[in-house]
Amino acid sequence: MDLLNALVALTNFVIVPGLAYGSQLALGALGVTLIYGILRFSNFAHGDTMAFGAMLTILVTWGFQAMGITFGVLPTALLALPFGILGTIGLMLFTDRTVYRFYRQQKAKPVIFVMVSLGVMFMMNGLVRFIIGPGDQRFADGERFIIKARAFKEMTGLEEGLAIKTTQGITVITAVIVVALLFWFLNKTRTGKSMRAYSDNEDLALLSGINPERVVMYTWMIVAALATIAGVLYGLDKSFKPFTYFQLLLPIFAAAIVGGLGSPLGAIAGGFIIAFSEVTITYAWKKVLAYVLPDHLAPDGLVQLLSTDYKFAVSFAILIVVLLFKPTGLFKGKAV
């Protein structure tokens, strides 16, 4: 019984939040890794792209709610998501046309692109603050829980409850669907194949008649969709605040590098590695240990390795370890 209780507590506080956070990070890291693979620079504006997409979705959601349109038990934001994606695609293509394309034609060094992406980051950040303000926005509606802690306790007769939020369920399911679609696209369609070819060897791809501008355009569209979905899922699960999206940049980069920059599979693995390390290291293990260990060994303290404020330190430490021992990441990324 105690072992079951421990397992439930572990699922409730570590596995479920870790899965949801990991899916969000994985989607974000996929965007970073695609930009890196195809446009060949680290996009510092990615966090703010997520914020922008989420903001558009929130605005449409509010519109729907005002008109009385809801999505039943699911959050209305899911209905608004396609509009958010379309808007973000528009902004990405506009940014590429007005900003990035010039440097591509110049064949500028990657570090110049990074610099430029800083400028874009500033502008997007300002835009989001200008439109929706720097404060917290909540936009989740519909049913809040799939399983409530109390219902679970009554159902199983265990002491520990298991609560799964709707948003956590939606996050994981959406992430699975999106990743499946993305891999189908990259592996089966002609455009996806040309994207991979371009990423692997630019010169050869150009020789075989692949239109680079087309590849770049599709990349931005996919990245916009991924960023918006990641942003909305994160916002639904936690809450929307522009500055937290900027701060997500670090775990997202860490996830992409740990997995190997330029490798989509690596980005997903990296996302979950970072998320689970953050959650396990900042979780207070007292409860779980109290169930598992015999009474006289039960811990006095919280058994929390690091306080939650240091969660960035966790992603950073993993990043450093990978950089030191395997600089190309777990899934052999590219080293430009």
Next chain:
Amino acid sequence: MTETLKHTLLFALVGVLILLEGATDALFFSGSWNSALVILNMGLISAIMAIGVNIQWGFAGLFNVGIMGFTALGGLAVVLTATPVIPEAWTAGGFGIVTALVLGALTIAAAVMITKVMPAGKPRALVLTAVLIAGFFVYRAIFDPAVSAIEEINPALQGNIGGLGLPVLLAWPAGGLLAAGAAWLIGKTALGLRSDYLAIATLGIAEIIIAVLKNEDWLSRGVKNVVGLPRPLPYEVDLQNDPSFVEKATGLGLDPVVASTIYVKAGYAVMFTVVLLVLLWMAQMALKSPWGRMMRAIRDNEVAAEAMGKDVTRRHLQIFVLGSAICGLAGAMMTTLDSQLTPGTYNPLRFTFLIWVMVIVGGSGNNFGAVLGGMLIWFFWIKVEPMGLLLIEAITSGMADGSPLKAHLLESASHMRLLTMGLILLLVLRFSPRGLIPEK
């Protein structure tokens, strides 16, 4: 128009803008000499930070986005150097803290030794993990009680380890040293890898430094802030109570209260200018020296420089430490100017990316450009808000009063800052990538 004349005029423009800020309240100027001096002081500090970043980026092409962290370490140095000694804290937990920190450092040193001495493979991984885990728990076992002992002492005012009670001016070089130490650690791990990795590593270390300052109450009182740090200049109130100062002020036809505030701010301005000039001179000498030429050679072609027998990674580490030390120095100066350390206010957009805008706009690779960029961009950073408000008022003047769009636009005018900075950065990168004062 010759180059020199153009550059002189650009500097004169910044001077005129600051003078106008004090002299007139037309347009977006405030007409207060106090405000002009506040802008000048922070502009000088920004110029010093820009020199630090320019040394890294302009001389050597290193992309450091952790400036905020080094600045904050400078601030911490002020607390650790200049605040009075708290003997109770040292007797209560000082020994524990020092022992724990030394043990932590020894653990890491042991881990590094193991990696170097043992051959790669399963046994090494096992020993390494065992040493690290054991080290961590021993560290926590000694560290935690010492921390709670310290935090219990007079928590309303202190609750931290206190400082060394040294003069506050010593804190400035101390800030530089602290930042240099952190830069050495991070450079040792991330330099020599790909350029983006340094960027991401520095971004991370900056966040961690801020997290430490916010949470380690025993060190910096965390979000409770350390206020009332010692100052190198007299307090305004003391000046106002000093008969000879009041006499002099009235003799000049000034209100003693205004005169005292201006006196203090002008005093800081003089001190900061001296530091800036010394650093500028040193940076110029370094740029012209064989060392500077070598750095630029490495920046322009690493492979060729390596073929000539230059140790690229070592030189990079050297310049990374130097530039970060300058940022730490500037951070210590800033905390002295504020006479408080507020870890909650450090924001990467303001303390890292804005400095980058300064360097790029001023002209990367040129020290005078960095100084110009620092002062000019700082002026705009402060003044974009009133400018934006003017602009929005002009745009919305045609709209009906009370329309929600107008209200929203007026309310959001203050967020124009980031938008404008991004726009300036993109425009300069596109149309004048070498900046206002290009590298020669």
